[in-house]
Amino acid sequence: MADKQATIYIVDVGKSMGQKRHFRQKTDLEYALEYVWDRITTTISNGRKTDMIGVVGLRTDASDNHLAKEEGYENISILSPIQQFLMSHVRELEESLHPSNTDEGDGIAALILAIDMIIKHCKKLKYKKNIVFVTNGTGGFDTDDIHTVIDGFKEENINLTVLGVDFDDPEYGYKEENKPAYKAENEKKLSDLVEAVDGAFGTMAQAVEEMGTPRLKTVRPVASYKGKLTLGDPTKYDSAFAIDVERYPRTMVAKPVSASRYVVTEQSTDGESAPTMTATEETPASELQAVRHARTYQIESEDVSGGKMEIEKEEMAKGYKYGRTVVPISQADEAIAVMETEPSMDIVGFIPADKYKRYYHMSTTNVIVAQKGNGMAAIALSSLIRALYELDSYALVRFVKRKNDAPVMMVLAPEIGADFECLIDVQVPFLEDVRPYRFPPLGTVKTVKGQTLDKHRNIPTDEMNKLMSDYVDSMDLSEWGKDDDDESAEYAPIDSTFSPIIHRINQVIKHRAIHPKDPLPEPYPVLTKYSHPPEDLVKKSQAHLEKLINACDVKKVEAKVKNKKRKREQPKPISVFDLEAILESTSGNKKAISLENSIPEFRQKLGSLESEAEFRDLGTQMFSHAKKLITTSLADINYGRACEIIRAVREEFLEYDFAEMYNSLLRDLKKDIVEKKLDGDRTGMWWTIRKFSLGLITKDEADGSEVTEEQAKDFLKL
Template identity: 45%
Template sequence: MADKEASIFIVDVSRSMGKKHNGREKTDLDWAMTYVWDKITTAMAGGRKTLHFGVVGLRTDGTDNPLSDDEGYANISVFQSPKQCLMPDIRALHEKIKPSNVNQGDPISALVLATYMMGEHTRKLKYIRRIYLITNGCGPMDTDEIAEIAGKINEDNIELLILGVDFDDPEFGFKEENKDKVKAENEAILRSLAENCNGVFATMADVISNINIPATRDVRPVPSFKGDLTLGDVENYESAMSIDVERYPRVRVARPLIASEFVRRSNVGPTEDSAQSSHTLGRDGDDAHLANPSHGLVSAKNNPTYTVEDSQAPSGKREVERSELDKGYEYGSTVCHVSEYEMNLFKFENRKGLEIVGFVDRNKYKRFFHMSETNMIVASRINEKAKLALSSFIHALHELETYAVARLVVKDGNNPVIVLLAPEIEDENECLVDVELPFAEDLRDYKFPPLDRIITISGKKLVEHRYLPSDDLMNAMSDYVDSMDISTFAKDEEGNPCEYAALDDIYSPIVHRVQKTLQFRAVNTTEEIPPPASILTKYSQPPEGLIQQAQPYLQKVLAAANVKKVSPKQKGRKRARSVDKPLSGLDVGALLAQPSNKRTKISAENAIPEFKQLLATTEDITTIKDAAQQLAGIAADYIRHSLGDSGYGRAIEALRVLREEMTELEEPGVWNGILIDLKEKIVKGKLGGDRKEMWWRIRANRLGLVDKRVSEFSGVSEEEAKAFLTARLP
């Protein structure tokens, strides 16, 4: 469980904070609230119930606080007491935090109030306590009891952060010219207060500049396995090794926030009888507060129904309970039924454990065997003997340059996995890093032709060929790759070469962009979403200097590879089309279009090229339809004369080309008619027997009807096309 945290923001909302300074387009208050909103919405997105926020308004028009009986606490209002911040709280704070009409109010008194509120909320419990004071330093300030206040802050172990609008900060490099005398004096007092409390004193420009830098999130690790790491049979042999270990996550994939679905409560009001869907965004388990009657939302739940075909039922289908169904598993296009009895009969009862089954040389292990995220295995924290034993085992693997292979069962009854155990020794930390390995069934062997030679049909090996890179091309490409080396392209603070795009400087754009977008929309409901932060897009493109540096080497590669520009590919395939003139100057299309060269029949041996050639030499719709029917008949013959499924591949390719060409020629009706006729033949067994496997392949390749979404000339709706393709065959 994460540590409890409580933070209170003291926000100066005086009249002076409603003005614009130093060329900014925002008022000082709106600019400073950029940081406050970021802190609050970041915590809200995490969904931690142990992270509480309070907001105190300084120099407000009225007075509303528990210490208001004392005159020194005038013009100070509590906007929100410390609690978990939710979307309704964001909306309420957004309405309250506005520039006031006064400049009266004491920041030191506001600190006293915040300290009092912190004590009332956290009492003596274990909390991380923070107080933020955000002000422009203008206006009067009472410093009589500032030393006692600093002592109280230190006594209560509160971290004080004073963030000033346009405060001078030599480290950041900002200094306000012609500063008001009162503001300069207040700055010095607040700086001294922060130093006495061991707190933070910074200018607002500094903290806002760091908002877009993604912050790392500390996660308290939870063990996924606690047990014994064994080598040998520990039950029968005393020489076997057994070490008490624990397994924790090491590297996990960071994923963006996910959407949760809600519906409006039907009994909220007379106008909300019908359920209307609404969405919110957050992490799993963070939507409990939204399923609240006061918000008018409840979590959307799925209520699936299961039906079976029943000729006696009114609709031809009858609903059944889930308990009446058995599981089925797809094997190709066949559904294999496996009963509960069979599942229990063949289920292997595994016992929890981590057993070493072998060792492998580190230099012979292939990194592409990794199949999972990594975990780390350490000795039990309360077992000193286990710590010594595991340390010895880790050092032995490290010295022998060896990895261990182990069988892992996380808990009783789980399926076993094979993991690789790699030793890691870094500073004073030692552990085993494990990653899942594939079983034999997980491996896929694919044969590819060699890249450095060509083997002819006769078996002769050619090392020089127009399809093989020459030595000049290889050397030019090697130099080009070397010219794009980023390991020393950047410069550090001292001007020395260093790595460009270091791993610690790269962040996941999708994770942080989604999070920042949601945070912005939570506060600003109508404004346009700003572009992504530059730190997220910095490494999406190579630096300009690197491109210029590599340009001469790229020209050498182009020259060595004899790269030539070709005419752009024809985009349109409509009947009224213009064909680009070939580079040779010979108009092949015109030659083929001559009456003596026109093709009218398509042969089954070379069907697809001849079909495309025929379409390229005619604009007559009758000829186009005739060519389509010829290719459809050839595809049907492929199916009819197929031994098993040997001819299905050729038929699928012919149908794919036919569908594409008819769509581009704005004749989707021709394809739709052909496909409907083909399905009818398959259903009735007119293509040489049972050919339903062919229809399954048509579905798998998405060769359905062309609907209006694909072509505006189609008379088939998207729903009709989907129903036609997915309907079960009788």
């Protein structure tokens, strides 16, 4: 269970907080609220009911607190009691946090009030208690009874954080010039208070700057396996052993927050809420309703009206495709095929570490440690870890995570630190999972006659290899960065690189939650810092790149201008007689394209066509042949041949600028497939057409087409 936490934000909203200073485009309050909203929205996004927030306004026009009748507690208001914060509370708080018309109000009294709120809410329960005080230090701070405040912080174990607008911070390197004496005195009072209670004191500039650095969330580890690690069968052999172990995740894939679908509800005339399908940025969160999914199953039946009868999911059985037929497998039969396994982690062998290939990794890694509180298991596991370490070996393990789960193979590697040792596991492939591929060597070229050439235009020379090596060395990032002492260091250390997708989405969500009408902010610099190589390093390597370009004779190839409409020039006969024309005129009618030699005959006839009708007739013949192949195909045996016919028509009609004619023929083919007119279900043919990209011709490919890229993509769907 996560620790309970209560945090109170004391926000100075005095009149002086409404001023703009030091060339900032924001008032002191707006500047300070950047940090406050970031902290509050981060807490809300965690979604934990145990994270409580309270807000106290200092130097407000009104006095709204339970100690207001006592002297010194004027102009302090409890803007929000300690509670779990939701978006509705953020909207209410946003309306309250505006500069007031007074600078009256004691900052120390606000701290006393916050301590009292925490004592009453937390009582003696186990809470992490925090008070965050945000001010510009220009109001009053009565320190006559400061020892009582210090004792309250220590007795209740409350963490105090004071952040001041334009406060001096030597460690950060910020100092406000020409600071008023009374403000400097207030800074000294607050700094002494923070030091006395061992809190945190800083300037708002540093807090706002560090907002862009993502805060890593600590995740409580949950064991994915608690059982025995065995070598052999302890029930049968005395030499076998079993160690009680626990398995915890070491690395996990971080994913951005997922979105859900909602619908906006509007109040209808009869008082009931009517759903609409549009949403605006001004829509309150209370008017959004989650969308629920419902699924129905229907079968064709002549006994019911409409020819469709609904059935329950429990009445269905799984069916597996076997050729063109479906083989049903009932749940009872399927249970027989399930491999019955028990949770286990069995060592089946050992392998040398140098024989293991890094690309065998198939999963994230996990940590295997001894069972908590089991000293004997810790000693036994430590012996195994050290034996593997000394022999430079890994253990090969058969692992079953849960009952009846499919077994997987894992490799266990020893990990020994200064005060910690464990086994690191990672899943590895079975033999059937390995796909070995053979590629020709890069340093030689084989001719058609089988001769091996070591000098060829595709083989780099020694000079090219050296220049390429120099160019790669000149782009070395390993020590291009600088550490705190301005010494060479790694340029992009892992601790400083963050996922732009995850944290950018979080940034946008938090900004939109507080400012629903404002444009989205630019990404934080820390997220885009490593998007491009350093400019000075690029300039440094430019000379090596130019030498490499000259040595390899690299030239820029201009993009070819796509010719939308081309007419193929037919070869002219040597004699004055056109033999093909004479034969066609004497034959009386034009011979149809044969199925056996369709593509060559199709290309041959194209040159003699003159009218659009002749092109359409020729295309119709080709598609008729394709349909015949599909209809007579046993499973998908003829699908590839049919696609070649369609491809020939597509290429030629695209060249002759008859895009719409091809699109019309393809639409007719899809209609026949959907309506099962080609001897049953031929859905596989359509997926083959998708695979070979034989869809509609778009307007980007030909001027005569009216099909957009989106329409072409939608058309390929069934």
